[in-house]
Amino acid sequence: xxxxxxxxxxxxxxxxxxxxxxxxIAEEIAPYVDxxxxxxxxxxxxFKKGKGKKPKKLxxxxxxxxxxxxxxxxxxxxxxxxxxxxGINYTAASFSEVIFKNxxxxxxxxxxxxxxxxxxxxxxxxxxxxxxxxxxxxxxxxGDTCRVAPTLFRLxxxxxxxxxxxxxxxxxxxxxxxxxxxxxxxxxxxxxTVQEEVGVRGAKTxxxxxxxxxxxxxxxxxxxxxxxxxxxxxxxSDGIAIKLKDGxxxxxxxxxxxxxxxxxxxxxxxxxxxLEGGGTDTCALQQAAGGCIAGAVSVPTRYGHSAVEVVDxxxxxxxxxxxxxxxxxxxx
Amino acid sequence: xxxxxxKLSSVCAPSGKEKAxxxxxEKEIAPYCDSVSYDKIGNMTAVxxxxxxxxKVMLCxxxxxxxxxxxxxxxxxxxxxxxxxxxxxxxxxxxxxxxxNGTTGIVTTKPIHVLSEAEVGRTSPADxxxxxxxAKDKTEAAQYIKIGDFxxxxxxxxxxxxxxxxxxxxxxxACVSTMIELIKEAHAAKKAKTLxxxxxxxxxxxxxIAIRSFFAVETAAFHIEPNKALVLDTAPxxxxxxxxxxxxxxxxxxxxLAPADIRTIYNRELFxxxxxxxxxxxxxxxxPTFADLPGGEGGAIHQNGGGVPTLSVxxxxxxxxSGAEIVKAHDMRAATAFLREWLISDQ
Numbered sequence: 226x227x228x229x230x231x232x233x234x235x236x237x238x239x240x241x242x243x244x245x246x247x248x249x250i251a252e253e254i255a256p257y258v259d260x261x262x263x264x265x266x267x268x269x270x271x272f273k274k275g276k277g278k279k280p281k282k283l284x285x286x287x288x289x290x291x292x293x294x295x296x297x298x299x300x301x302x303x304x305x306x307x308x309x310x311x312g313i314n315y316t317a318a319s320f321s322e323v324i325f326k327n328x329x330x331x332x333x334x335x336x337x338x339x340x341x342x343x344x345x346x347x348x349x350x351x352x353x354x355x356x357x358x359x360x361x362x363x364x365x366x367x368g369d370t371c372r373v374a375p376t377l378f379r380l381x382x383x384x385x386x387x388x389x390x391x392x393x394x395x396x397x398x399x400x401x402x403x404x405x406x407x408x409x410x411x412x413x414x415x416x417x418t419v420q421e422e423v424g425v426r427g428a429k430t431x432x433x434x435x436x437x438x439x440x441x442x443x444x445x446x447x448x449x450x451x452x453x454x455x456x457x458x459x460x461x462s463d464g465i466a467i468k469l470k471d472g473x474x475x476x477x478x479x480x481x482x483x484x485x486x487x488x489x490x491x492x493x494x495x496x497x498x499x500l501e502g503g504g505t506d507t508c509a510l511q512q513a514a515g516g517c518i519a520g521a522v523s524v525p526t527r528y529g530h531s532a533v534e535v536v537d538x539x540x541x542x543x544x545x546x547x548x549x550x551x552x553x554x555x556x557x
Numbered sequence: 558x559x560x561x562x563x564k565l566s567s568v569c570a571p572s573g574k575e576k577a578x579x580x581x582x583e584k585e586i587a588p589y590c591d592s593v594s595y596d597k598i599g600n601m602t603a604v605x606x607x608x609x610x611x612x613k614v615m616l617c618x619x620x621x622x623x624x625x626x627x628x629x630x631x632x633x634x635x636x637x638x639x640x641x642x643x644x645x646x647x648x649x650x651x652x653x654x655x656x657x658n659g660t661t662g663i664v665t666t667k668p669i670h671v672l673s674e675a676e677v678g679r680t681s682p683a684d685x686x687x688x689x690x691x692a693k694d695k696t697e698a699a700q701y702i703k704i705g706d707f708x709x710x711x712x713x714x715x716x717x718x719x720x721x722x723x724x725x726x727x728x729x730x731a732c733v734s735t736m737i738e739l740i741k742e743a744h745a746a747k748k749a750k751t752l753x754x755x756x757x758x759x760x761x762x763x764x765x766i767a768i769r770s771f772f773a774v775e776t777a778a779f780h781i782e783p784n785k786a787l788v789l790d791t792a793p794x795x796x797x798x799x800x801x802x803x804x805x806x807x808x809x810x811x812x813x814l815a816p817a818d819i820r821t822i823y824n825r826e827l828f829x830x831x832x833x834x835x836x837x838x839x840x841x842x843x844x845p846t847f848a849d850l851p852g853g854e855g856g857a858i859h860q861n862g863g864g865v866p867t868l869s870v871x872x873x874x875x876x877x878x879s880g881a882e883i884v885k886a887h888d889m890r891a892a893t894a895f896l897r898e899w900l901i902s903d904q
Contacts, residue, residue, distance in 0.1 A: 240822060266859070297844075310822070367844040430861075
């Protein structure tokens with residue numbers, strides 16, 4: 226699973242500019258489904274026909290975009306001002322290596338003589354080593370995207386650290402579920418959504434087009450087991466979390482029950498997640514077009530939106546079993 | 558161009574009361590369109606289709622403007638108002654305003670002589686602003702205005718050197734005027750069989766009072782279900798503050814092509830192709846210098862239905878949302894040229 230995750234972590238896919246990661250996932254998942262295509266927004270949809278007459282539509286969503294930066298201005302001196310894309314933690318991103326889609330490398334740094342507590346997004350620039358504006362423009366243009374360099378490495382046991390685990394870990398879960406499912410009882414759509422980090426935009430439009438009966442998002446969650454954190458009843462390594470609620474959605478009881486039953490049947494350890502803030506694709510899935518029965522699985526994650534997001538691959542494996550179980554369940 | 562812009566900017570049409578300007582626009586464009594229709598919330602859609610079946614594109618410009626509404630009339634006959642849209646409140650005091658029924662008033666606030674130290678240099682909050690219409694009491698005021706009446710800045714169009722235009726709502730109406738010119742061009746292109754797109758020109762309503770992503774134009778997009786969309790709107794100008802590093806666009810610097818704003822990441826291909834098209838045809842363009850600019854109608858359009866690849870084109874406008882917005886004919890011409898080339902290109 227680690228090697229597969231590495232394949233999904235490395236390609237760039239800053240929100241609105243996901244073509245690289247889309248290509249990689251499309252190639253990987255194609256052997257396990259009937260059809261793979263991109264829609265108008267760029268969402269990657271892998272479709273597997275269900276058995277029998279008039280099967281229900283089941284949609285899985287994991288976002289393939291990641292937080293990053295977009296070039297907004299190139300100074301005469303060749304330094305590059307960037308606009309944030311998604312919820313950047315500037316403390317985490319300061320003084321790190323960034324890589325552009327075309328491979329250009331740079332470092333993200335704050336203006337000199339600015340105190341840490343005074344950091345504002347507009348105080349940051351990327352130094353690609355250019356001598357002047359003209360030199361910089363040979364490699365970078367307005368609108369180009371970049372992100373903090375990807376990385377993935379093993380920690381103790383089945384725990385791993387790196388970025389962007391948010392939400393390539395969800396993409397991995399969808400991929401592994403498509404691979405592991407013994408049968409497909411429903412028309413199943415594995416959707417790798419775009420622009421989640423800027424406001425669940427891709428999930429909204431893909432769910433509108435698909436109009437699923439049931440939908441499940443797979444994303445990272447939080448972990449309540451680190452020093453000084455707010456009380457939160459989900460701990461890393463205690464199993465995959467089934468979402469009850471987050472800042473933007475209350476999951477459907479039927480979906481919660483369905484997933485709990487599968488987990489119990491397959492002896493998958495699970496936890497129930499109530500996330501105080503933040504949101505996932507789940508809210509968009511639930512409300513698109515006429516609405517649907519929606520829920521989510523969350524991978525307990527430490528240090529989200531940093532370059533060292535930490536998850537336990539055992540939790541992930543449990544999540545895969547639940548998603549595969551849904552594929553194998555005849556939904557009515 | 559001057560005459561049309563003057564005519565358009567002289568019409569008072571605050572958000573929610575766009576009928577007056579819609580009538581002017583409809584009269585201008587009707588002879589050139591296959592059809593003109595309104596949806597239930599007032600968006601106007603004009604259609605020009607080439608004979609051959611081709612992709613559907615939606616081009617939109619909003620026809621409303623910032624303004625105000627009367628919320629209360631006090632015992633001294635003064636009108637207390639709520640602002641419609643992000644009105645430039647720093648320059649409101651002493652401004653002449655006009656109610657839609659023709660009544661004229663002057664915006665009034667606490668005189669500078671009696672301001673406390675904390676108030677000096679600050680803008681008056683909206684609830685401390687009122688409109689004086691000269692009435693002696695509430696009863697007399699009722700002859701001129703009533704609660705719920707709409708108003709805007711006094712229309713006053715000024716032409717300055719180098720085809721520079723100033724007046725209320727000039728930025729928004731420059732976009733409307735550009736769209737009207739474009740409709741004429743599209744009509745000609747249809748006749749010449751060079752038109753490559755099925756065009757839906759939308760003049761939208763209530764853009765200025767949209768909060769978050771709730772734009773009225775969404776309704777039009779829902780009905781049209783376009784394959785692509787292009788949003789024409791104003792772009793804030795702030796080119797005189799040399800010490801400010803990250804400012805808006807330049808007035809007279811050409812159309813503004815934005816890769817992204819707060820509500821929308823514009824379609825990568827459309828954006829890249831637009832830049833190429835400008836380079837190829839020698840059309841003046843510029844990128845906004847800060848992509849965190851507040852977003853426009855694209856935010857609603859690109860997420861509509863199953864998703865719509867969207868592009869943003871801006872006309873640089875100085876003093877946005879004030880009583881005297883400023884645009885340059887040069888930028889309007891660049892916008893018309895770009896849009897025309899876009900419609901007859903394969904992009």
